[in-house]
Amino acid sequence: MQTIQIKNIGNNPLMDAFQRKYYYLRLSITDVCNFRCNYCLPNGYQPEANKPSFLSLNEIRRVVNSFSAMGTEKVRITGGEPTLRKDFIPIVETIAQNENIQQIALTTNGYRLAKDVEAWKRAGINSINVSIDSLDPRMFHRITGVDKFDDVMRGIERAFEVGYQKIKVNSVLMKDLNDTDFASFLAWIKDKPIQMRFIELMQTGEMDSFFQKHHLSGQVLADKLLNSGWTLQSRGLLDGPAKIFRHPDYVGEIGLIMPYEKNFCASCNRLRVSAKGKLHLCLFGEEGIELRDLLQSDDQQLQLQARIYSALQGKREHHFLHNGDSGVRANLASIGG
Numbered sequence: 001m002q003t004i005q006i007k008n009i010g011n012n013p014l015m016d017a018f019q020r021k022y023y024y025l026r027l028s029i030t031d032v033c034n035f036r037c038n039y040c041l042p043n044g045y046q047p048e049a050n051k052p053s054f055l056s057l058n059e060i061r062r063v064v065n066s067f068s069a070m071g072t073e074k075v076r077i078t079g080g081e082p083t084l085r086k087d088f089i090p091i092v093e094t095i096a097q098n099e100n101i102q103q104i105a106l107t108t109n110g111y112r113l114a115k116d117v118e119a120w121k122r123a124g125i126n127s128i129n130v131s132i133d134s135l136d137p138r139m140f141h142r143i144t145g146v147d148k149f150d151d152v153m154r155g156i157e158r159a160f161e162v163g164y165q166k167i168k169v170n171s172v173l174m175k176d177l178n179d180t181d182f183a184s185f186l187a188w189i190k191d192k193p194i195q196m197r198f199i200e201l202m203q204t205g206e207m208d209s210f211f212q213k214h215h216l217s218g219q220v221l222a223d224k225l226l227n228s229g230w231t232l233q234s235r236g237l238l239d240g241p242a243k244i245f246r247h248p249d250y251v252g253e254i255g256l257i258m259p260y261e262k263n264f265c266a267s268c269n270r271l272r273v274s275a276k277g278k279l280h281l282c283l284f285g286e287e288g289i290e291l292r293d294l295l296q297s298d299d300q301q302l303q304l305q306a307r308i309y310s311a312l313q314g315k316r317e318h319h320f321l322h323n324g325d326s327g328v329r330a331n332l333a334s335i336g337g
Contacts, residue, residue, distance in 0.1 A: 013070040013071060013305070013309050014067075014070045014071045014072065014271075014308075014309070014312065015312075016312050016313065016315045017313055017315070018315075018317050020266075020267075020268055020269065020315075021071065021269065022071070022072070022268075022269055022270065022271050022312070023071060023072055023073045023074060023237060023238055023269050023270075024072065024073075024074045024075075024076070024238060024240070024269050024270035024271075025064070025067045025072045025074070025075050025076070025270065025271055025272075025273065026075075026076045026078055026270055026271070026272045026273075027060070027063070027064070027075055027076065027077055027078065027272075027273050028078045028079055028080065028082075028272070028273065028274050028275040029054060029055060029060065029077060029078075029079060029080075029082050029085055029088075029091060029275055030054050030079045030080040030081070030082060030084060030085050030275050031045065031054070031079065031080045031275050031276075032045050032047075032079065032080045032081065032084050033045050033079060033080040033081045033084075033109070034081055034084060034109075034111060034146070035081070035109050035111070035144045035145060035146050035148075036144065036145030036146065037131075037133070037143060037144050037145065037172075038142075038143055038144075038145070038177075038210065039143075039172050039174065039201055039210065039214075042145070044145070045080070051276075052276050052277075052292075053276075054085070054275040054276060055273075055275060055276070055277055055292075055295070057087060057090055057091060057094060058295075059277065059292065059295040059296075060091055060094060060095070061094050061095075062295045062298065062300075062301065062304070063273055063277075063291065063295060063304075064094075064095050064098055064101065065098060065301065066301050066304045066305050066308065067271075067308070068098050068100035068101055069100070069301070069305060070305055070308065070309070072100070072101070073100065073101060073102045073103065073237075073238060074101070074102060074103040074104075074105065074238045075095055075101055075103070075104055075105070076104075076105040076106070076107060076129075076240075077091070077092070077095075077104065077105070077106050077107070077125075078107045079107075079275070080275070081108065081109050081111060082106065082107070082108065083106075083108055083111070083112045083116065083120075089119060089120070089123045092104060092106075092120065092123040092124050092125055093123050093124060095124065096123065096124030102238070103126055103127060103238055104124050104125055104126055104127070105125070105126070105127035105128070105129065106120065106125045106127070106128050106129065107129040107131070107170070108128065108129070108130055108131070109130070109131050109144070109148075109152070110130040110131065110132070110148070110151070110152035110155045110156070111148060111151070111152070112155075113128075113130065113151075113152065113154075113155025113156065113158065113159060114151060114154045114155040114157075114158045115155075117155060117158050117159045117162055117164075118158075118162040121162050121163060121164070127168070128159060128164060128167055128168065129167075129168040129169070129170055129197075130152065130155070130156060130167060130168070130169050130170070131169075131170045131171070131172075132149075132152060132153075132169050132170070132171060133171050133172055133174075133177075133178055134171070134177075134178045134181050135181055135184045135185060135188060136181065136184075137149040137150070139177065139178060139181070142177075143174075143177060143178065156169070156194075160193075165193060166193045166194070166195060167193070167194050167195070168194070168195045168197055168255070169194055169195070169196050169197065170197050170199055171185070171196070171197065171198050171199065172198075172199050172200075172201055173198045173199060173200055173201060173216050173218060173221070174201055174214040174215075174216065175213075175214050175215065175216040176213070176214060177214060179216055182198075182221065182224075186250075186254075188252075189250060189251065189252025189253070189254075190249075190250055190251065190252065191251050191252075192251055192252055193251050193252060194252040194253075195242075195244070195252065195253040195254075195255050196252060196253070196254050196255065197242050197254075197255035197256070197257060198218060198221055198254070198255070198256055198257070199218075199257040200215070200216070200217065200218045200257060200258050200259060200260060201214055201215045201216070202259055202283075203215075217258070217260065218256045218257070218258035218261075219258065219261070221254075221256055222243070222245075222256055222258075225245045225247075225254055225256075226245075228247070229247055229248070229249075230245040230246065230247045230254065231245060231246055231247070232244070232245055233245065233246055233253075235267065237269075238269075239269075240257075240270065241257050241259075241267070241268075241270075242255035242256060242257045243255065243256045243257075243258070265317065271308075271312070273291065274288060276292070277290065277291050277292030277295060278290055278291065278292075279291050279308060279311055281311065281312065281314070281315040281316070282315065282316065289307070289311040291304060291307065291308070294307060
């Protein structure tokens with residue numbers, strides 16, 4: 001691995017060869033998930049034999065400190081289902097102690113939301129994304145493999161009760177499954193501060209036939225929105241890849257994540273670290289760059305930053321999903337989506 005002295009990196013070290021700056025780290029803390037979503041882990045989580053342990057609290061602290069020293073301002077905690085970790089609250093508190101991190105977001109299936117969201121807020125989570133793929137409890141069960149619809153919906157109401165001003169809700173758009181739910185979702189957010197985000201189904205190594213059967217372009221929804229008085233909003237520095245639409249008659253918002261769209265990668269501002277300590281430059285890319293050997297001591301921080309910077313210079317200009325190439329990604333749970 002080529003090493004680059006950190007003092008030579010400059011004032012904006014997290015910049016790639018295409019002049020994209022990276023302010024946003026998606027940090028997976030576990031591969032484990034207790035749902036069996038048909039587009040991700042239809043057979044449930046299958047633990048690997050002799051697998052390495054997930055990042056420890058100290059390793060998480062070191063990776064966040066290194067990224068924040070290079071300009072990262074937002075950390076999203078992902079999984080699997082991140083809240084299944086027994087030390088989830090200490091992890092959040094540790095990240096919150098870093099004064100350079102302005103936003104700590106969580107992506108969750110909502111399983112523990114109603115019970116624990118108040119504690120999450122106290123610990124430092126200031127933005128929550130919840131996955132709800134259908135507002136029909138039967139379809140929700142069919143997609144996720146669990147009968148938890150009412151629990152998740154109660155959790156969202158509880159999140160508002162404890163002081164969250166807006167909740168983001170993710171739904172993977174799937175033809176012949178939940179594509180007829182669009183009107184229901186619109187009605188749901190009419191008077192609620194929910195950003196309803198529809199994510200195009202993405203092709204992964206294990207799900208080729210499922211993708212062919214159920215993929216639906218998000219442009220279909222974009223056209224509907226624009227023809228119904230919704231307007232596209234400008235993107236903020238720390239925002240993710242969603243195109244956000246607003247309507248004067250709605251409290252809520254609509255977000256569309258369309259990775260097959262031309263120039264989708266031009267605004268990329270995020271990097272990923274897996275639960276086992278590998279840096280992934282793209283959701284649909286290479287095997288990952290090992291960081292864990294440089295997470296064992298605080299004294300290794302400059303070496304770690306140099307490795308991250310060096311790796312970033314090899315980031316591709318765009319993914320190749322449009323060519324049917326999803327890289328090495330077998331499923332999205334392995335990297336936190």
